[in-house]
Amino acid sequence: MDSIISVRSLSKSFGRRNALNNIDLEIKKGEIVAIFGPNGAGKTTLLKIMSTIINPSKGTVLVNGIAAKEHPEKIRGMIGAISHETYLYDELTARENLVFFARMYGIENDIDKRVDSILKSVNLLKRADERAISFSRGMKQRLSIARALLHQPEILLMDEPYTGLDQHAAANFERVLMSTGDSDVTRIMITHNIERAFEICDRMLIMDRGEIRFDKLKTEIESVEHFREQYLSIVEKDTDAEGISNF
């Protein structure tokens, strides 16, 4: 498989704080990658740079061989994003939200047909003309999947998409997420839910203090418990080190 995303020597600092420190990462087309790490590890910053929302301080991101810094609009057209924020307008109906974002992504033909089809795939067609404000958290997340996949992106970036979802809603979200869109869509997900990620992902990354400290295919990891131990050893070691240096 070819790399769809190449991150080379990427660094980002906010003032004197380094959020990302010289990161290199290759992600192959169709891979499902989970990124773990404590708060402040740089996970969201990495995703925001990949989606061209923020510029790196150093280094490059290539998406399908296109430099993100030079052609951000082209890159944004290839990416769908799901977050704990829904990116939905509460006062618009589900259909109006999707039609609006379809137009933002330059979709002009057969908008209604495409919107109906994607609403059907996330089980919201019957409630298409209700305002988003009346939806439950789970329904809003399903609508945000529809919004993210509307323009048939090649890459799906997800930043803690399970936040605020109960067990049932999370399972439902996962089912819709995996069954909607093309199977060769590359999915990158930031999460704290090791069990769920272990079920659906091909590759697991652990980030800490702006660096990738662990990067293995799921097939190379013995079990969820083994991965959890690895995670805790990386995170706790650094926490201890920080404690000692602060002391």
Place this chain on the structure above:
Amino acid sequence: MKKSLYIAAKDLKSEFRTKQMLNSMLIFSLIVIVIFSISFGDLLGQPDMMAKLAPGVLWVAFTFAGTLGLSRSFAGEMENGCLEGLKLSPIDRSSIYIGKTISNAVLMFIVELLTIPIFIVLFNYNISNIPGIALVIFLGTFGFVSVGTLLSALSASTRAREIMLPVLLLPLIIPVIIPAVMATGTILTDGGIGSISSEIRLLIVYDLIFFVVGQLVFEYTVMD
């Protein structure tokens, strides 16, 4: 431009459903007009005095009501991360600025359209030069929202956004408010378009400068 119109249409559709911004702007504007008409009640019989006071009253009402509306303009986009959703779309960031400027201007025009008849009745005016007053109000409002939309975006991500916006906005709109008040005064005392040509020129230059500058720097105001 098409994307900007979609953004403006989305904003107006949302606003017409809740009327949160529109109602508060309108009530504020009318309260200002009514309070000033009561305060200056003794001067209503003195046309010379009223000609000096009334244009200022009208623009105080427009400016304060507009500031109130602008403070909500980007606050709505911050809910549910909608601004980030827009920033993730493959559109030029200036399209967001233009769309927001259009929707803010439309809301202000609606408030002005409803305020002026009350102003005419309470201040006992008879406006004969309707195209003249419409032109002055259009140019003044457009200049106001061009600056206001940019500063609304800038202050939306700050903690003290309600305080920050008027503090930044009011000094910057002085160059548009002064010619607008002077031109309104001239028009209300039966002056023709020819007698306000210098004010109109000033307003056009100001509008163009801020609309262009707004588009150029908007990207930096919404950058993370």
